[in-house]
Amino acid sequence: MIEPSGLYWGYYGAATGKGRQAAKSELEKLNLHECNLSLGDGVKEAARIIYVAHEDSKDKDFELEMTWISSLDGPTKGRHMDVPRELREEAERLAKKALEGEDEEEMQE
Numbered sequence: 001m002i003e004p005s006g007l008y009w010g011y012y013g014a015a016t017g018k019g020r021q022a023a024k025s026e027l028e029k030l031n032l033h034e035c036n037l038s039l040g041d042g043v044k045e046a047a048r049i050i051y052v053a054h055e056d057s058k059d060k061d062f063e064l065e066m067t068w069i070s071s072l073d074g075p076t077k078g079r080h081m082d083v084p085r086e087l088r089e090e091a092e093r094l095a096k097k098a099l100e101g102e103d104e105e106e107m108q109e
Helices: 020-029 039-057 085-108
Strands: 067-069 080-082
Touching: 020 039, 039 067, 039 085
Parallel strands: none
Antiparallel strands: 067 080
């Protein structure tokens, strides 16, 4: 994670901004230090976490934009690139579905 001042730290997962507490909570549930998520699964989890963190501000629309960096032998060959549209759209669809499922569970309680 890089701060605006230029200071940086290494994390398995980090969150900043308004929804950071909700995002941190979701990141902790993933046990990233123990888990080996695929790059695609990581994109899907990131989208889900962004939607969870945005839940408090759901009256404000937002557009999900995602970029990624893989290892040299991965799909981006170590370069910073946009997540392919198809994967981003699938991740966003799954994130919305997961959020709707959580809302239904809360209503049943």
